[in-house]
Amino acid sequence: MYHPRELYPSLGTGYRLGPPQPGTDSSFPPALAEGYRYPDLDTPKLDCFLSGIEAASCTLAAPPALPPLPPALGTEQAPPAPEVLHSLPGVSLSLDNRELWKEFSSVGTEMIITKAGRRMFPACRVSVTGLDPEARYLFLLDVVPVDGARYRWQGRRWEPSGKAEPRLPDRVYIHPDSPATGAHWMRQPVSFHRVKLTNSTLDPHGHLILHSMHKYQPRIHLVRAAQLCSQHWGGVASFRFPETTFISVTAYQNPRITQLKIAANPFAKGFRENGRNCKRERDARVKRKLRVPEPIAAEAYGSGDPPGGPCDSTLGGDVRESDPEQPPAPREAAPTPAPRCGGPSAEAYLLHPAAFHGAPSHLPTRNPSFPEAPDSGRPAPYSAAFLELQPGPGGSGYPAAAPTAPFPSHFLQGGPFPLAYPGPGAYLDVGSKPMY
DNA sequence: TCATCTGCCACTTTTGAACGGT
DNA sequence: AACCGTTCAAAAGTGGCAGATG
Numbered sequence A: 001m002y003h004p005r006e007l008y009p010s011l012g013t014g015y016r017l018g019p020p021q022p023g024t025d026s027s028f029p030p031a032l033a034e035g036y037r038y039p040d041l042d043t044p045k046l047d048c049f050l051s052g053i054e055a056a057s058c059t060l061a062a063p064p065a066l067p068p069l070p071p072a073l074g075t076e077q078a079p080p081a082p083e084v085l086h087s088l089p090g091v092s093l094s095l096d097n098r099e100l101w102k103e104f105s106s107v108g109t110e111m112i113i114t115k116a117g118r119r120m121f122p123a124c125r126v127s128v129t130g131l132d133p134e135a136r137y138l139f140l141l142d143v144v145p146v147d148g149a150r151y152r153w154q155g156r157r158w159e160p161s162g163k164a165e166p167r168l169p170d171r172v173y174i175h176p177d178s179p180a181t182g183a184h185w186m187r188q189p190v191s192f193h194r195v196k197l198t199n200s201t202l203d204p205h206g207h208l209i210l211h212s213m214h215k216y217q218p219r220i221h222l223v224r225a226a227q228l229c230s231q232h233w234g235g236v237a238s239f240r241f242p243e244t245t246f247i248s249v250t251a252y253q254n255p256r257i258t259q260l261k262i263a264a265n266p267f268a269k270g271f272r273e274n275g276r277n278c279k280r281e282r283d284a285r286v287k288r289k290l291r292v293p294e295p296i297a298a299e300a301y302g303s304g305d306p307p308g309g310p311c312d313s314t315l316g317g318d319v320r321e322s323d324p325e326q327p328p329a330p331r332e333a334a335p336t337p338a339p340r341c342g343g344p345s346a347e348a349y350l351l352h353p354a355a356f357h358g359a360p361s362h363l364p365t366r367n368p369s370f371p372e373a374p375d376s377g378r379p380a381p382y383s384a385a386f387l388e389l390q391p392g393p394g395g396s397g398y399p400a401a402a403p404t405a406p407f408p409s410h411f412l413q414g415g416p417f418p419l420a421y422p423g424p425g426a427y428l429d430v431g432s433k434p435m436y
Numbered sequence B: 001t002c003a004t005c006t007g008c009c010a011c012t013t014t015t016g017a018a019c020g021g022t
Numbered sequence C: 001a002a003c004c005g006t007t008c009a010a011a012a013g014t015g016g017c018a019g020a021t022g
Helices: A030-034 A098-107 A182-187 A255-264 A266-271 A279-291 A296-300 A346-351
Strands: A083-086 A092-095 A110-112 A125-129 A136-153 A158-163 A172-174 A196-198 A214-224 A236-240 A246-249
Touching: A092 A098, A098 A255, A125 A182, A136 A182, A255 A266
Parallel strands: A110 A246
Antiparallel strands: A083 A236, A092 A125, A136 A158, A136 A172, A136 A214, A214 A236, A214 A246
């Protein structure tokens, strides 16, 4: 991984995705509020990452003021409505698994973060409408702090306990289908289930870096662009959903959240009441171990499911047999999943030479097994890559990222991709400033 | 002492390779 | 030879727990 700020000092340090906030951002003269270049990205700064794009206006009117975020988790809130900011008229996004999110939100969503990276559950899954079926778009996701506080579980609820840690280098997850046509994105819900969260500030995998015990909210960005590498952005839309706010933790604090996760997440099936790894069974196994060898447990239910069968009624719609998040999806409708790992190929070089020269060499590579079909309406099968930039200085109302530990050399070097490929999904850092 | 983090565990699901049949 | 379905093993993902850490 590379650190673009180091590679390209001319890019500066501010990669704020949010719009300037007249009144709150002293660096932004109110006179400019009439028309700023959304998303407050100086697009040339991103040329090295997003080249060869369809030209279109990046200017848009200042958005209306958005409602404030909910003050606390686990409390009754006004009916959540997605908060939108965009220059893509007619485009709308809806949270596909909103009911599940609401269920978690009503308790106070917690997301486990680990050094190795942990997936989000529930994952952000959205349906999009209003796209130009022929145009190509990128789908991005990032996670931003909701406020400037650190939180603590007080037995029954989360309460603020001091100031937030300094902001970490922001990263953005690029949906592995990106770029794809509007028709592709609208064909089925778009899932970000592969996004991983980590608390490792030096994470080399490109996962989204968060502080534990802080409140965050995912944002989803839709960028009209022909390719990942483009000259101009053809418009941007950003969305966030109040019910997706969560507190990052290294271990679950609220037992109700644990129950919900176990009930809804198929990977946690083993912890369900009728699972073989439920507390009762585990205790029994321990007792048996003390007396007799183990195989009894394995035979307890034979080779199939335990009596009564698996409890699938709690999947909550986040994971279903036909879940678009879960393969197999119709090959016509979905691109070939990116390989689990692998480095940039020669073909990738031919297709994206800039990614190996002027731009960081870890830009996405094309999956060689996927035939190129630029006019087929199918997405280019880019596999994972990620970019990382340092957040811009202050002005956000949150602490600017302190220069954390120096980035390892592979952040700074050019040349061949020095790390294990990070897996599906790509990451791009766009800044430290909250959008609203 | 306490809150928080980390590593390991046992489990399930997912994924892709290998294989055999048509 | 190509295609399809099944089987199997490895990889990945899950929460719990005990011990480590600050």
